[in-house]
Amino acid sequence: EAPAGEPGKADQAPVPPPAASTQGETSAPTPDAHPAEDAHHPDTRQDLTGLFTEKPQCGEVTVGENITFVAKVNADSLLKKPSVKWFKGKWMDLASKCGKHLQLKETYDRNTKVYTFEMQIVAAKPNFAGGYRCEVSSKDKFDSCNFDLAVHEARAPEGLDIRAAFRRT
Incomplete structure (x- = not known):
């Protein structure tokens, strides 16, 4: 009975000490709770100051194909109205590169009040691969996002290896 009583006391013992030190622990969890809440708040604050509702994602394309970010x-x-800039590498502004292989487009949906900015790469070339950046700014707000483009060599049709024609036998 004594061992059975001791576990009962052991079961009860942990409960009263927290109750007894509830004041100390209440103030302790509250600071713990606040940082936890603060940990969630910065995310929402970032969402509020961060302008993107959808960021450009990294992509892959085969030589000659199109891709849109x-x-x-x-x-x-x-x-x-927010302004957008697309960059390749650290500093090359792509606005000046618009033309045959690069098209920039923007649309605005009045119902949802969402601007959609698109960068379309047409007939990708191997040297288009690399790091890109999209920057959006509006008055006192600014946001930027980095993304990568991988360009894969086009596969020879039907498994034909063009190098075979040049091999010495």
Whole structure:
């Protein structure tokens, strides 16, 4: 009975000490709870100051094919229309490179108040591979996102290896 009583006391013992030190632990969990809440709040704050509702994602394309990167911005909380810049590498602004292989497009949906910015690469070449960046700014707000493009060599049709024609036998 004594051993059975001791586990009973052991079961009860942990409960009263927390109850007895509830004041100390209440203030302890509250700071713990606040950082946990703060850990969630910065995320929402980032969402509020971060302008992207959809960021461009890394992509892969085969030589000669097209690929489109999409960035979406909710203009609900913005004072003026956001401006977007697309970069290749660290500094090459792609606005000047628009033409046959690169097209930039933007649309605005009045119902959802969402701007959609698109960068389409047409007939990709191997040297298009690398790191890209999309920057969006509106008055005092700014956001940027990095993404990569991988360009794969086109496969020879029907498994034909063109190098075979040049091999010495």
